[in-house]
Amino acid sequence: MSAVRQRAPSAPDSADALSRGDSGARQSRRWLQSEIPIGRLWETAFGDVPEEAQPAGLRTRGHDLVGEDPLPRLRWTVNRREQVWTPRLAHLVEQANASQWNASLDIPWHAAVGLDDEGEDAVGDVFTWLLAQEIVAHEVPSRWLPEINPAFLEVKLFLSGKVMDEARHAEVCVKRLWLNGRGPTPTSAAGDQALAPLVLIDDYEHASLLVDVLGEGQILDVFKIVHDLAPDEATRRIVLLSRRDEARHVSYGVARLRHRLETARDPEAVGRQVVEWIAARARSSDEFFELPELVQRALGVLGRRVGVDGRERARQFPDESNRFRQSRLEAAGLPPRALRRVRELFAR
Numbered sequence: 001m002s003a004v005r006q007r008a009p010s011a012p013d014s015a016d017a018l019s020r021g022d023s024g025a026r027q028s029r030r031w032l033q034s035e036i037p038i039g040r041l042w043e044t045a046f047g048d049v050p051e052e053a054q055p056a057g058l059r060t061r062g063h064d065l066v067g068e069d070p071l072p073r074l075r076w077t078v079n080r081r082e083q084v085w086t087p088r089l090a091h092l093v094e095q096a097n098a099s100q101w102n103a104s105l106d107i108p109w110h111a112a113v114g115l116d117d118e119g120e121d122a123v124g125d126v127f128t129w130l131l132a133q134e135i136v137a138h139e140v141p142s143r144w145l146p147e148i149n150p151a152f153l154e155v156k157l158f159l160s161g162k163v164m165d166e167a168r169h170a171e172v173c174v175k176r177l178w179l180n181g182r183g184p185t186p187t188s189a190a191g192d193q194a195l196a197p198l199v200l201i202d203d204y205e206h207a208s209l210l211v212d213v214l215g216e217g218q219i220l221d222v223f224k225i226v227h228d229l230a231p232d233e234a235t236r237r238i239v240l241l242s243r244r245d246e247a248r249h250v251s252y253g254v255a256r257l258r259h260r261l262e263t264a265r266d267p268e269a270v271g272r273q274v275v276e277w278i279a280a281r282a283r284s285s286d287e288f289f290e291l292p293e294l295v296q297r298a299l300g301v302l303g304r305r306v307g308v309d310g311r312e313r314a315r316q317f318p319d320e321s322n323r324f325r326q327s328r329l330e331a332a333g334l335p336p337r338a339l340r341r342v343r344e345l346f347a348r
Contacts (some may be wrong), residue, residue: 004332012229038154039090052153053079060153076149078204080225082263086255089154096248100185101241103171111178112234118301119231125298126226128185129291133219136195137249138166140211144204158252165245185294194285206277212253214278214288217328220246220319221270222291229302229310241289250328259330271338274329274347282345290318322346 041047044060057071065071078084081091082178086092115123141159177184198215201207223243230236257274264270282288291299296314329342 032168036093037090037094039094041091048086049081050151051081053149055079055149058150060150060311071238076147078144078148079151081152082156082260083204084148084152084251084256086259088251088255089158092248092252092255093154093161095158096158096165099244099248100161100164103175104166106241107172107175107237108234109175109179110234112176115180116230119186119305120182122301123231123235124177124182125185125294126302127173127177128187129191130219130222131170131177131184131297132191132195133215134166134173136168136198137169137211137216137219138163139199140201140207141166143199144207147204162249162252165249169194169242170247172242176235176238186296191292194287197284206315208253208256209274209277212249213257213328213332214281214325216246216249216253217325218321220250221317221324223318225299225310225313228300229306229308229313231302254328254332257329257334261333261335264303266338267333268335271335274334275338275341278342279345289322
């Protein structure tokens with residue numbers, strides 16, 4: 001391991017900091033009473049986070065080697081702190097642990113049984129699209145978990161929780177789709193073709209930007225619309241609980257990027273790379289800017305049932321989503337020149 005190290009913060013987040021954090025954080029304050037939160041471990045030698053770790057062995061920080069035998073070489077490809085780290089990891093891991101919910105027991109499924117055909121068809125269209133998004137959000141961290149060096153154990157812990165979250169989101173989508181016997185709406189291959197490149201990204205920072213910050217940020221915003229227009233309490237509860245999870249995922253993505261920029265030798269170069277990744281994604285997917293027609297039409301139906309112009313809400317979504325995207329990149333500390341270029345891309 002490199003001799004250059006960074007000591008992690010010496011204490012976990014305070015209750016005040018937690019209350020200002022992710023949506024739903026106040027519901028999981030109980031981790032603050034933990035006898036041994038991760039933040040306390042950072043007060044020991046475990047808090048010395050290496051700048052770079054050897055791609056060998058099955059060891060966390062602080063596990064010294066005795067003897068002359070070498071450690072076995074393994075498939076860790078993400079070995080640099082700058083790729084994955086944020087000082088918020090102690091908070092995020094503990095908050096994720098305390099925020100787990102149950103897809104079978106925590107949703108009032110009975111509230112959606114027997115929904116009329118019009119409402120069920122619209123919900124089915126929305127959840128067909130959401131299910132594909134959740135499958136991607138599950139596949140991407142699953143793909144990277146085996147490649148991240150265990151020297152950065154907190155990252156592996158957080159991503160493991162994220163995989164659990166996204167699996168649960170996929171589960172509730174499937175259960176909602178089949179609750180009344182309908183199943184997913186038949187669709188073309190276009191959606192799969194638009195999402196597949198995200199699963200195939202071969203750079204962790206690239207994947208984190210597009211999935212954690214931009215992709216899940218978009219779903220976070222869509223969940224808000226679905227919550228407001230939901231025709232039953234089961235659907236409303238699904239998106240409420242899922243939205244709390246997604247807020248935590250976005251928080252990691254933003255914090256990771258911010259730490260990357262703050263510690264970079266050349267933040268401008270990192271900013272240019274971020275812009276290139278966003279521009280490439282914008283060129284390859286229309287859904288980067290607007291919701292598919294299937295979802296827009298369904299939101300129109302759901303909105304009409306509650307006295308809201310859901311179709312207009314969907315038409316306004318790109319501008320709203322782009323404002324949120326921009327605010328997240330600003331919060332991440334993207335350099336001014338890169339931010340100006342991002343604004344140009346979002347103004348398409």
